[in-house]
Amino acid sequence: MPRIDLSALPVRTGSSYLSPHDQAVQGRSWQAVATSLSQFGANLVTLEPGAWSSQRHWHTHEDELLVLLAGEAVLVEEHGETLLKPGDIACFPAGIANGHHLQNRSARPCQFLAIGTDRPDIDECHYPDIDMHLDPAGFRRKSPRPA
């Protein structure tokens, strides 16, 4: 059936971020809702109060779009902060160096649908605030390792 039965989909938590950058997303959970598609993906994401959607980041080769479905979240990006409410949509074109994420600063959970392409073969993800970088080989620290 084309309609997605959310009750039948696993709810995932956790993060593959390098420590301690995973701490901010501990209150994040998601369901992959578009596994039948191959050209883009979609995650239905819930943020508990205090949780972030991710570390602030931008992708070199992956377009992203999100639509807020319930609750409120603060979109933080290079140009400032914007409160998002249900029905608000935001777009993040591949290759535009505008690190972004959502923060749930409210007292209630919020939920959004995040749509994006998936190009792990060529994509790099930049994290302007922290000592972490993602490229096709995986996560690494930007700083040199101690000798």
Place this chain on the structure above:
Amino acid sequence: MPRIDLSALPVRTGSSYLSPHDQAVQGRSWQAVATSLSQFGANLVTLEPGAWSSQRHWHTHEDELLVLLAGEAVLVEEHGETLLKPGDIACFPAGIANGHHLQNRSARPCQFLAIGTDRPDIDECHYPDIDMHLDPAGFRRKSPRPA
């Protein structure tokens, strides 16, 4: 700004369907909300009572996803009908011959976000209920023309 200012976007109506297949979508309007992206597109679509989202169709080369944001709509596809409510998500993989569309049978407008890829160079769109077909050359009737 990544957040889309819907008040600044043109609201489009009309259809390039061959007559009389354009009648069913006269109560449809939409805003293209992801023009900054290149890897997929997104339309915020409003259906007045009685309006259809499209003729029932499926794409050979374009994935589609929709999420209902407000009101109610009936998803009609090969396997039956499903009432969609806010937060409901449906996926339509490219190449799966499952003609689908939404009908607003309620007394109030409904709104959904439709995400899809755009491959007019190779995509064909099948309309199982009507005498119309879309391929890279444009719309045509499936029936032979009168001699």
